[in-house]
Amino acid sequence: MFLAVSKSFQLQQPLLFITQIETPRNDAEVGFFLKGNGKGNFNAITVLESGFFTPHDAKYMKRIKFGETEAVLVANNNYIQLFSIKP
Template sequence: TVFGLVVKDYDGDGKKDIVLGGNFYQSKPEAGIYDASYGLLLKGDGKGGFTAVKPQVSGIVIKGAVRDIKEIKAGNNKLLIVAKNNDKTEVLSFK
């Protein structure tokens, strides 16, 4: 499940990319929990196609139940504020 995403150019190639996060731990027992997401960067090709970028390359590893992601700027840096359910807020930085 995906609950938070931001669409911006994160790799500086002029094409929009997507950063997303999710997970859901409060589902019914018969459905099981949804906890396979550690966040993801999808690199856009400018034509509507996207390719997943490995966490080792993107640096994105978000553990927990993400509920929203917002971007703010701090100088030349783009900061992603990651709000999580019953957990601390996480901040990711992109140059």
């Protein structure tokens, strides 16, 4: 799953988590944050630096805005995570 948020950053979360009960997890991703320079170049930012950590089977990511606050909602069958976007 890919969420192109802006020219300044992107969030990504793979989709292949569990395909069948007898099949183990197919990926080792916990999501990642790419910081852009506004010119189309992006650098990976660590989980410790960005705080973006989605270890569960993410099914949906959506950028939302309420008032002046922007955030990204990451949801799956059992968990919902909300990450605020700081300019």
